[in-house]
Amino acid sequence: MSEASTDLTSLRVLIVGCGNIAGGFDLGRPSGYLPYTHAGAYSRDGRFNFAACVEPDDKRRSEFMASWGVPAGFRSIEEALGSGNQFDVLSICSPTDCHAHDLGMALRFRPKLIFCEKPLTTSAAETQRLVAECAQLNIPLAVNYTRRWDAEVLKLQADMQAGRWGELRSVVGYYNKGILNNGSHMVDLLHLLVGPMDVVKVGKPIEDFFANDPTVPVWLEGHQGVPVLLACGHAEDYAIFELQLVFSAGVLTMEEGGLFWRERRALASETFKGYRTLDAGVRRAGQYPSAMLKAVDNIYRAIKQGDPLASTGESALAAQCVCEQIKQNARQDAQDI
Numbered sequence: 248m249s250e251a252s253t254d255l256t257s258l259r260v261l262i263v264g265c266g267n268i269a270g271g272f273d274l275g276r277p278s279g280y281l282p283y284t285h286a287g288a289y290s291r292d293g294r295f296n297f298a299a300c301v302e303p304d305d306k307r308r309s310e311f312m313a314s315w316g317v318p319a320g321f322r323s324i325e326e327a328l329g330s331g332n333q334f335d336v337l338s339i340c341s342p343t344d345c346h347a348h349d350l351g352m353a354l355r356f357r358p359k360l361i362f363c364e365k366p367l368t369t370s371a372a373e374t375q376r377l378v379a380e381c382a383q384l385n386i387p388l389a390v391n392y393t394r395r396w397d398a399e400v401l402k403l404q405a406d407m408q409a410g411r412w413g414e415l416r417s418v419v420g421y422y423n424k425g426i427l428n429n430g431s432h433m434v435d436l437l438h439l440l441v442g443p444m445d446v447v448k449v450g451k452p453i454e455d456f457f458a459n460d461p462t463v464p465v466w467l468e469g470h471q472g473v474p475v476l477l478a479c480g481h482a483e484d485y486a487i488f489e490l491q492l493v494f495s496a497g498v499l500t501m502e503e504g505g506l507f508w509r510e511r512r513a514l515a516s517e518t519f520k521g522y523r524t525l526d527a528g529v530r531r532a533g534q535y536p537s538a539m540l541k542a543v544d545n546i547y548r549a550i551k552q553g554d555p556l557a558s559t560g561e562s563a564l565a566a567q568c569v570c571e572q573i574k575q576n577a578r579q580d581a582q583d584i
């Protein structure tokens with residue numbers, strides 16, 4: 248399955264954690280698919296060399312090695328470090344509560360870059376410490392808030408900055424499965440599109456997946472008081488990650504996490520003379536499926552020619568700080584009742 252090149256310019260990769268986002272999501276997909284995983288994207292890109300992987304589960308490790316043509320496998324990141332092998336890129340795809348440890352260990356390899364899954368760690372303080380350590384050691388840290396590499400999102404950012412949708416009136420986001428786990432994806436996306444936001448009020452949290460990471464409804468406020476409301480679905484029902492932006496010129500909705508976008512434009516009403524209304528709109532495919540390929544291309548160019556990373560430790564930390572404040576406010580409100 249691997250198409251990874253082994254020429255001198257290729258980058259040696261160590262993948263830590265061999266589950267879904269490492270490669271599992273892409274197994275069994277039809278040929279020619281656009282990859283959603285680290286292994287899928289590195290393989291398709293062709294400028295990376297899968298040197299080794301770390302996975303404590305023996306069966307999963309050998310299956311991963313066979314599926315992606317990885318020649319070396321280790322039970323732990325300590326074992327990989329002890330092997331004396333060197334790597335250019337470490338991809339951290341272990342469960343979130345392992346990230347702080349794995350990031351600390353990853354730095355000891357002195358790689359050219361670390362690509363870490365989101366959220367970076369389970370606490371903003373720990374994330375801040377590790378982001379600072381990466382900076383101190385001059386090791387670039389890319390974080391997989393994937394939509395920062397989605398061309399559709401970047402076009403929207405440019406359109407908004409150029410005023411092509413007119414004034415932004417309000418935003419509503421829908422998410423589930425944890426304010427840190429998935430809510431941080433939403434806050435990070437909003438930081439990109441809307442900019443910094445204050446937390447105005449939180450609603451009643453629900454525990455729909457993780458015991459220590461509730462899903463919390465929240466009212467945020469962006470630049471010039473633009474209201475941003477995050478409403479919740481329940482993770483047991485279905486996955487939901489959608490964003491609706493109300494502009495003076497129309498309404499734009501990101502659906503299914505960015506797989507689709509729906510555009511409705513304001514026009515003169517045919518029914519009510521003198522009124523303006525929204526048209527029926529069009530639903531079109533988005534460019535989220537290409538985002539992982541763009542991410543690894545950004546990583547390659549960041550290493551080879553010093554390109555800036557689209558998603559960094561700093562931007563991830565900013566999103567995590569907002570999520571942590573939301574969580575704290577929800578906890579505080581529950582105590583006050």
Ligand SMILES: NC(=O)c1ccc[n+]([C@@H]2O[C@H](COP(=O)([O-])OP(=O)(O)OC[C@H]3O[C@@H](n4cnc5c(N)ncnc54)[C@H](O)[C@@H]3O)[C@@H](O)[C@H]2O)c1
Pocket residue numbers: 263264265266267268269271301302303304307323324340341342343345364365366391392393428
């Ligand atoms: N960017 C995204 O959209 C996205 C999507 C899914 C998951 N994620 C993130 O990716 C991470 C992994 O999620 P997943 O769904 O792939 O989980 P998973 O459970 O499918 O995979 C995690 C793997 O890590 C292994 N593991 C456990 N402890 C380890 C350790 N100490 N060192 C190395 N490996 C270890 C597990 O055995 C498992 O195989 C999480 O942080 C999650 O938030 C991000």
